[in-house]
Amino acid sequence: MTPLRELQLVEAHRDGDGEAMGELLQAYQPRIYAVCYRMLGNVEEARDITQDSMVRVIEGLNSYDGRAQLSTWVIRVTMNCCLSSLRRKRLRRHQPLEVAPEPQSRDRIGSGRELQPGAGVERSEMSKQVHEVLARLDPQTRGLLILRDIQELSYQQVAEVLEVPLGTVKSRVFRARLAFREDFGAMWGEEPHRQRPGNQEAS
């Protein structure tokens, strides 16, 4: 959905169009869920917080003034809901999240959609590894990686979501990446300064 279309839907919603909000939420629901799932690590909880986030979006849309992109604003609302949920659970410090199994992908091997059957298995394995490592990180670090490296927000957008200065965001993202690298290496037997054979091809 283009930014202009989003603004048009917001305008229509404020004009009393009942369909506009539904269309907006349908478009954003997958993204909201993706953020919640990666932040919370649990399908059921992610589903609940996704609904909470959508409610917050509906309630707060009248105060949206268009200065930030709507996507940035929605992700900010979502991230705040996730962080509130984590605070409410009062996790003990450094305790990893309860890691639920990855949901089944709808694109199964042999469905005719994949040209390379093995690629789906490898991707699924990688997703599982990433999921487990993310679960071990503290919420702040996890949030930064989700926003910057998974959701591909710009640094400016990340700064708007987290409401911190741009320079601070860049610095924190660098440290978050180092933390991820360290945990990934520790879990899967890689040293931070040693290169995996596959990485040479990838880079």
Place this chain on the structure above:
Amino acid sequence: MTDQKDPTQDRHDELEGWPQSAAIRQSLGSFLEADLQAFIDDELDDEQQQLLIAKLADHPELKCLIDNLQADRRRLHSCAVTPMPVGMEADVQKTLARPMLVSSPASSPGTYRRQINRQARRARLMRAVSGIAAVIVVVVGAIILVIAMSKEVSEAPQNEQPRLTAIDVEPLQPHPIRTLLPDNKSEPLTDRLTMAPNKMPEQSRSESWKLNSEPVPFALVLSESTEQEAVSVLLETRRHLAQDHGMVTVVRNFSRREATELQQELLAANTPGPAGPMLGTFANSDLSDVPSRWSDEAERGSSVDRPVHGQRSSMAPSGVLSGPSNLAPDYNIQLLYSESGADYTVAIRLCDIDKLLQELALVPPVSTRLEAIDDEAPESRLEEMAWIREWINQRDDVGDMTVIHLPVIIEVADSTD
């Protein structure tokens, strides 16, 4: 990178406080964190990348780390798509169907009912006070305006022409230009929206045009609505926009006849031979970049039933009417705009659009409507000026000084309404 004591504890302590840790600084050596970050993010150009890679060649451990960080980034991005549980799409409708949840104020755990009611009463009171204050301000402002206008009329010299004001044309529901104030103060356009403060800088009229890049077509369309008999006057005044205000180039678009002849000449121009008479009349008659898809355009052009508004004045031929010709759109853009019904095209800086709208409204009975069009879904439009301004501000590909091509459609209002 990590200390000898419990590395996890130490690293999390560092991350909690986010200081510039000595360990990280030591490992980076002479490299700047910002440069390495940009390298990981693929934000360096080829030359900068090569320089950094060459420099990293002498630091194999750091290079390995950076390669691993790049690989991690790709890993993370490969997990961007997370399939939703089956049936989750229905949650949207369930959420929308809960009016009690949506309309009542959100309560956090531990907040009691009386506290909620007190907060709701306070909110209602604030809304009422704000409404009354707004009414008082509007009434006082109106009184002051009336007094000022009556003083101005009584003091005006006899030979001075009365100031022209914009007149709305009801059938087309335009946005009254009088709501756009030259001093850029916010004023409610509707009872729902408040115009965002205009962030665009004031430009001196004597400031010369300095172009950093070519003018760009932009997804904005301006419609001017006027009566039939005022069309020729309107067209004539548009010629003088650039002369009087020095900030735009005005180009009269092609008529259908001219568009057809131009297409035929351009098709012929793809074969060796002298340029035809139509091409010779234009300032930018450079045949070297005639696009090969003109043949497609010719087929489209022949089937377009372009409306004709009034008589074409012999004083306003197609082509540049006024202003710098280097800002005029090329034939491709002119033809497309002509086919869409745009009578003329204005080349203007984004920051000057507000001023342009004010100037256009000075020729009665004209009202204007600016619309933003979604490039990917042309049926989607934005019409509220505040939202258009915010949409422009959100875009990274244009800035205040970007020169855009703005097609202008003249609509003839039904005088019987």
